[in-house]
Amino acid sequence: MRTLLNNIKLTEEYLTGQLPTGDKLLFEARMLLDQNMLTNVNAQRQAVELIKQYSREQLRAEIDTVHQTLFNSKQHSTFAKRVIGLFK
Numbered sequence: 001m002r003t004l005l006n007n008i009k010l011t012e013e014y015l016t017g018q019l020p021t022g023d024k025l026l027f028e029a030r031m032l033l034d035q036n037m038l039t040n041v042n043a044q045r046q047a048v049e050l051i052k053q054y055s056r057e058q059l060r061a062e063i064d065t066v067h068q069t070l071f072n073s074k075q076h077s078t079f080a081k082r083v084i085g086l087f088k
Contacts, residue, residue, distance in 0.1 A: 007037070011044050
């Protein structure tokens with residue numbers, strides 16, 4: 001179990017560019033020699049990308065909600081007019 005956690009940590013550091021040069025070279029050599037390691041690194045890379053994509057979509061939805069609230073409610077009409085006036 002400990003080895004698995006260490007591999008996950010190393011993979012994360014590798015993917016984020018945090019490994020020192022010597023450790024990076026050793027890690028890349030391990031990937032060349034161990035197909036399972038390469039598979040795990042690719043799976044973790046894909047998982048990170050999916051999480052980033054989901055986070056972006058969530059942020060866009062939150063921003064859209066704020067936009068709709070600020071620019072479509074009577075309560076915030078003065079604010080909306082001021083903001084629109086800045087761009088005229």
